[in-house]
Amino acid sequence: MEMIYLDRNENNYGPAPACLDVLKNAEKSLLNSYSDSYKRGVKSDLSDYLAKQFAIEEDRVVLGYGAEDLLKQIVQCYLTPGKKLMIPTYSWWYYKKIAEEVNGINVEYPLVQGTDSFHYDVDQMRVIAEREKPDMVFLSSPNNPTGNSISQSDLEQTLDYLEDTIVALDEAYWNDQNTEQAKKLIDRYPNLIIIRTFSKYYALAGVRIGYGLLGKNLAQMAKHTNRYLGYNLLSEKIALAALNSSEYYQMISLKMKADKERYYAELGVLPGFTVYKSDANFVLVKIPREIYGPLNESLKAKGLVIKFMNEEILNSHLRISLGTQEQNDLVINSITQFMQERIR
Missing domain, CATH: 3.40.640.10 (Type I PLP-dependent aspartate aminotransferase-like (Major domain))
Structure with missing residues (x-):
């Protein structure tokens, strides 16, 4: 994989x-x-x-x-x-x-x-x-x-x-x-x-x-x-x-902006999640600390590697780099599915 x-x-x-x-x-x-x-x-x-x-x-x-x-x-x-x-x-x-x-x-x-x-x-x-x-x-x-x-x-x-x-x-x-x-x-x-x-x-x-x-x-x-x-x-x-390729990069920038809105809307409603507004090519997401290990394992099993922050003041946060729209779909759907299965 x-x-x-x-x-x-x-x-x-x-x-x-x-x-x-x-x-x-x-x-x-x-x-x-x-x-x-x-x-x-x-x-x-x-x-x-x-x-x-x-x-x-x-x-x-x-x-x-x-x-x-x-x-x-x-x-x-x-x-x-x-x-x-x-x-x-x-x-x-x-x-x-x-x-x-x-x-x-x-x-x-x-x-x-x-x-x-x-x-x-x-x-x-x-x-x-x-x-x-x-x-x-x-x-x-x-x-x-x-x-x-x-x-x-x-x-x-x-x-x-x-x-x-x-x-x-x-x-x-x-x-x-x-x-x-x-x-x-x-x-x-x-x-x-x-x-x-x-x-x-x-x-x-x-x-x-x-x-x-x-x-x-x-x-x-x-x-x-x-x-x-x-x-x-x-x-x-x-x-x-x-x-000299401004049109190409502006097109990508618009896609990333749209995907950030999806992160805010779709991960932001999950229990215990906060998705912080971002002007960069990533989003910072606060999650319940107790799901750190299980979520990391679940995402890696699907071929996804995101950053689980482990710093003194940021230790219950994910930093998710924006990928292609297909990759972002996979991340959002995988995290949502993980939380749905956990709630059952």
Whole structure:
């Protein structure tokens, strides 16, 4: 039986056909040659394209080995031993480890759990920031694993009082084609970096490529990330094909949005279940702790692997990556059937 993995927040629809065409038609120069983009005064074709898309200087676009790499690099560039990194309490586990790599100190701020969603408490964040005086702050929008985004007004309010602090806005789960807002933010806030990846929305996790947009005070980060022999030419070309396939990705985004509504409606009515609203490519579901083991075994017997959270503050929750519509049908029907049989 072939297993269906819905525990890693990958995009199971796969990349746009144009991305696969790049692989099929790849010339050997993509493999045996270094980049010659420097001849045009830019670091890469991809950074040049993104700079034009966002209408910013090319040296304010940085490339990395996915969003993970850029988060690591911003910390390594600016966070020195003993300095503080402020992160969400509910967050990707790596957030809690990254400061340790440079002997930094973690300071956590809470996300507030509502009836059917999580949200940022910007007033409490400010209290913590004024008390702890962090040297760097991570904001994640949408946030993993809670799925919530920070509103534009709350984001600007937060960036206003953190104007002298380096802020990394992690938008790995971003799925909006609008480029104007990102440009406004990095032009207004010089200590801000916006980090995005091609792994989630563009279904290119295996290609390992992401980018960051820099505020004007972060020139050192541009130097830190620069690669004088260039970047992965094949990955760049695939990423460019993805950027030029907006109709394909918008179609998938609409399917995912419809399936999230199904999760809310169909799993949300099961006894003891809460399905939290999500802006990402996954949903977080709180379930009765006593069914953890039996449900996991039942789903695996049907070839389904989802993430059963086992963290200190998230230990009765499922994080279910959105698969194809057929895969999502199977998950919803399997969990519903399990609960129906349990109630009998």
